[in-house]
Amino acid sequence: MEETVTLQAQLANALHSAVQLQQFELYYQVQVDSQQRPVGAEALIRWEHPQLGIVSPSDFISLAEASDLILSIGQWVLETACAQLKRWQSQLHTSGLSVAVNISPRQFHQCNFVETVLQAIASCNISPSLLKLELTETVILDNTSETIEKMHQLQRAGVEFALDDFGTGYSSLSHLRSCPADYLKLDGSFIRALGEDETDDPIVRGIVQLAHSLNMAVIAEWVTTDAQIDRLRLLGCDLVQGYRIGRPVAATAFGTSATTV
Ligand code: C2E
Ligand code: MG
Ligand code: MG
Numbered sequence: 472m473e474e475t476v477t478l479q480a481q482l483a484n485a486l487h488s489a490v491q492l493q494q495f496e497l498y499y500q501v502q503v504d505s506q507q508r509p510v511g512a513e514a515l516i517r518w519e520h521p522q523l524g525i526v527s528p529s530d531f532i533s534l535a536e537a538s539d540l541i542l543s544i545g546q547w548v549l550e551t552a553c554a555q556l557k558r559w560q561s562q563l564h565t566s567g568l569s570v571a572v573n574i575s576p577r578q579f580h581q582c583n584f585v586e587t588v589l590q591a592i593a594s595c596n597i598s599p600s601l602l603k604l605e606l607t608e609t610v611i612l613d614n615t616s617e618t619i620e621k622m623h624q625l626q627r628a629g630v631e632f633a634l635d636d637f638g639t640g641y642s643s644l645s646h647l648r649s650c651p652a653d654y655l656k657l658d659g660s661f662i663r664a665l666g667e668d669e670t671d672d673p674i675v676r677g678i679v680q681l682a683h684s685l686n687m688a689v690i691a692e693w694v695t696t697d698a699q700i701d702r703l704r705l706l707g708c709d710l711v712q713g714y715r716i717g718r719p720v721a722a723t724a725f726g727t728s729a730t731t732v
Contacts, residue, residue, distance in 0.1 A: 475528055477657040477683065479534065482526075482530070482531060482534060483534050483538075483545060486518075486531055486534060486540060487521060487537060489518055490540075490543050490544060492665065493521050493549075493615060494518055494520060494521075494543070495516055495517070495518055495519070495548075495563060495720060496516075496517050496519060496580070496720055496724075497514045497515070497516060497517070497548065497551050497552060497555065497722065498514070498515045498516075498517050498719035498720055499512035499513070499514055499515070499555070499570070499719060499720060499721075499722060499725045500513045500515060500712055500717060500718065500719040500720075501513055501712070501717040501725070502571070502690060502709065502710050502711070502716075503711055503712075503716050503718055504709065504710055505563040505704045505708070505709065505710075507697075507700075507716075509568065510543040510567075510568065510569065510710060511568045511569030511570060511571060511601070511603070512568060512569075512570055512571070512725065513570075513571040513573075513605070513719075514531075514548065514551075514552045514555070514570055514572050514573070515528065515573070516528050516548055516573075517719075518531055520695065525674060531542045532575065533574075534730060536575050536576070536577055538562075541575045541577050541578055542577065542578060542581065543577035545574065545575055546587065546717050548573075548687075549572055549587070549588065549591045550591050550594075550595075551569075552570045552572045552593055552602070553591045553592060553595040553597055553602065553632070555570060555593075555722055556568075556569075556570050556595065556597045556598075556601055556602065557595040557596065558722075560598065560601070561599055563599065563647050564726075565726065567601075567679070568601070569600075569601040569602070569603055569631075570601065570602060570603070570661045571603040571604070571605050571633060572602065572604055572605065573605045573606050573635065574602070574605060574606055574610070576607070576609050576613065579610050579618070579621070580613065580614065580617075583623050584621060585624045585625055588602075588604070588625055589628060590598060592628070592630075598629070598630065599616075599628050599629030600629040600630070602630050602631070603630075603631045603632065603633050603649075603653075603654065604625070604630060604631070604632050604633070605632075605633045605634075605656065606632060606633070606634060606635060606652070607634075607635045607640070608634065608636070608640045608642070608643070608646065609640070611634075611642070611646050611650050612641065612646065615646065615649065619649060619650070619651060622650075622651050623651060626651060626653075631653040631654065632651070632652045632654070633652060633653065633654035633655070633656050634647075634650060634652040634654070634655050634687075634688065635656045636656065636658045636692075636730070637655050637656055637657055637658060637678070638657060638658045638660070638661055638678060639658045639660060639673070639714045644650075647655055647681075647685065648685070652687055653686075653687060653688065654687055654688050654689070654690050654710075655678070655679055655688070655689050655690070655705075656689075656690045656691075656692055656695055657675065657689055657691045657692065657708070658680075658692065658693075659692045659693025660674055661674055661678075661691075662675075662691050662692065662693050662694055662695075662699055662703070663693070665698070665699045665703065665706075666696060666697075666698025666699045666701060666702040667698065667704040672702070673708065675691075675702075675703070675706050675708070676706045676707070679706055679707040679708055680698065680707070683707070688709040688710065689701050689707070689708045689709050689710070689712070690708075690710040690711070690712060690713070691708045691711045692712055692713060692715075693712075693713045694712065694713030694714075694715050694716060695713055695714050695715045696709045696715055697715065699713075699715070700715065700716075704717075
């Protein structure tokens with residue numbers, strides 16, 4: 472336990488200088504439609520630490536969220552993702568691809584969040600409808616009316632929203648009803664057994680129908696087998712993402728992986 476505490480403290484220290492030292496990189500994981508056509512990618516941050524190697528966000532995002540560090544990291548992610556969208560927009564075979572950016576609760580609740588996003592879009596001159604912001608339920612649970620107003624402001628500008636990891640946390644139906652998200656991301660835990668047994672079929676079918684009746688499209692995460700892809704198509708899921716389709720890769724490798732899907 473002592474070792475874990477020391478490691479956490481070391482990570483927190485190193486994280487402070489990581490932004491200035493440009494140790495972050497965005498990886499992109501392709502998302503495809505039911506015909507397996509690439510429609511976009513989720514941007515996932517990686518920290519290339521000189522001694523530790525590549526550190527996964529699960530090991531440092533919560534640390535960053537405990538302080539204002541998440542704000543500078545989040546800003547870097549947003550600007551880098553918009554710059555990538557700009558590059559994709561300028562090439563014929565990638566011009567329609569969207570980028571989904573994970574937004575932390577602390578970042579979203581900043582009073583200038585809407586302006587920050589609009590500024591990033593304007594300075595890269597990208598189409599706002601190609602930017603998707605992924606929020607988790609915790610964001611919506613805190614200060615619901617302010618959250619909805621911010622989402623509406625950005626949606627009026629064309630930006631889309633996805634509700635991430637749905638089905639694990641509270642999954643409150645009253646919050647879902649008032650949440651103006653465009654996409655619902657079905658948590659990977661419901662996908663695991665699909666195609667092997669039928670235990671989770673009713674849950675997935677029910678969530679897909681619920682989302683569709685609220686005018687949301689459904690994205691399934693953590694898709695690792697062809698059987699899951701087939702089952703998800705039958706159950707009406709709109710988009711899929713997971714290792715079976717493509718692992719998160721650096722932007723330079725993405726072009727080739729996305730076009731070979
Ligand atoms: P998330 O947003 O739910 O992202 C999906 C996670 O599942 C990613 O982990 C992805 O690499 C992983 N994944 C995708 N397909 C598969 C699969 O088929 N099998 C398995 N085992 N895993 C799969 P990653 O990149 O480690 O990110 C973990 C979490 O860290 C993300 O969960 C997100 O909550 C957070 N995160 C990542 N990048 C950012 C960022 O730029 N900003 C913020 N605020 N959070 C981020
Ligand atoms: Mg996400
Ligand atoms: Mg997720």
